[in-house]
Amino acid sequence: MQREVPETLYYDCPDCDDETIHDVLKGRMGKASLECTLKCTECGRTFATTIPLPKIIKMQVVISDGPVSERTVTEIEEDDIIAVEDEFFLEDGRRLRVCSIELPGDKRVKKSKASKVKMLWCQQFDNLTIKVTINNDRVSYSRRIPALPDDEFVIGNRLELEDMDCFIHAIKTREKLIQHGQAEARDIIRIYGKYGQKSYPVLDFEDDVEDF
Numbered sequence: 001m002q003r004e005v006p007e008t009l010y011y012d013c014p015d016c017d018d019e020t021i022h023d024v025l026k027g028r029m030g031k032a033s034l035e036c037t038l039k040c041t042e043c044g045r046t047f048a049t050t051i052p053l054p055k056i057i058k059m060q061v062v063i064s065d066g067p068v069s070e071r072t073v074t075e076i077e078e079d080d081i082i083a084v085e086d087e088f089f090l091e092d093g094r095r096l097r098v099c100s101i102e103l104p105g106d107k108r109v110k111k112s113k114a115s116k117v118k119m120l121w122c123q124q125f126d127n128l129t130i131k132v133t134i135n136n137d138r139v140s141y142s143r144r145i146p147a148l149p150d151d152e153f154v155i156g157n158r159l160e161l162e163d164m165d166c167f168i169h170a171i172k173t174r175e176k177l178i179q180h181g182q183a184e185a186r187d188i189i190r191i192y193g194k195y196g197q198k199s200y201p202v203l204d205f206e207d208d209v210e211d212f
């Protein structure tokens with residue numbers, strides 16, 4: 001497992017006298033320790049320190065895909081901070097997103113240190129299906145389109161569906177309804193579009209070039 005300098009970590013702050021979240025301002029990964037400069041996010045104290053590297057633990061993972069669920073195990077550093085909606089890759093290359101974090105005693109939390117977690121409840125997160133509502137005067141249609149998490153959808157753009165096109169006029173994300181700009185598929189709950197007649201398929205210019 002390749003070890004990278006983390007962006008944040010839990011550490012005993014000398015001023016707060018508590019284990020708080022620290023930003024790692026500078027860091028160099030050694031074989032058994034991390035030399036770094038930390039800044040406490042509670043009190044702002046900045047200091048240099050050497051931290052023994054955390055152990056790598058086995059994390060129990062449940063992947064649910066509709067009615068089917070699968071159990072597996074992944075490796076993670078014991079003091080990694082895991083939060084709901086975090087994305088990570090399994091060793092087999094599948095991309096997962098954390099839906100729920102279970103601690104012992106059936107407790108569910110939004111964020112936790114890895115070593116405290118009993119089970120991570122995840123969803124596979126490679127091929128998403130996005131809901132689209134298309135308005136045509138008083139009629140509205142519901143469609144679904146496939147997307148990858150990184151795909152961007154831009155307000156005003158034409159979206160080609162199988163049986164019709166639409167112009168995106170609003171996007172509901174997890175946070176808010178946006179009416180200008182763009183959103184990534186991973187954040188989108190629903191796209192709202194205005195009906196547009198199906199355009200004729202346009203020949204791809206790149207394909208033409210290859211013929212010459």
Ligand SMILES: [Zn+2]
Pocket residue numbers: 013014015016017020040041042043044045
């Ligand atoms: Zn502090």
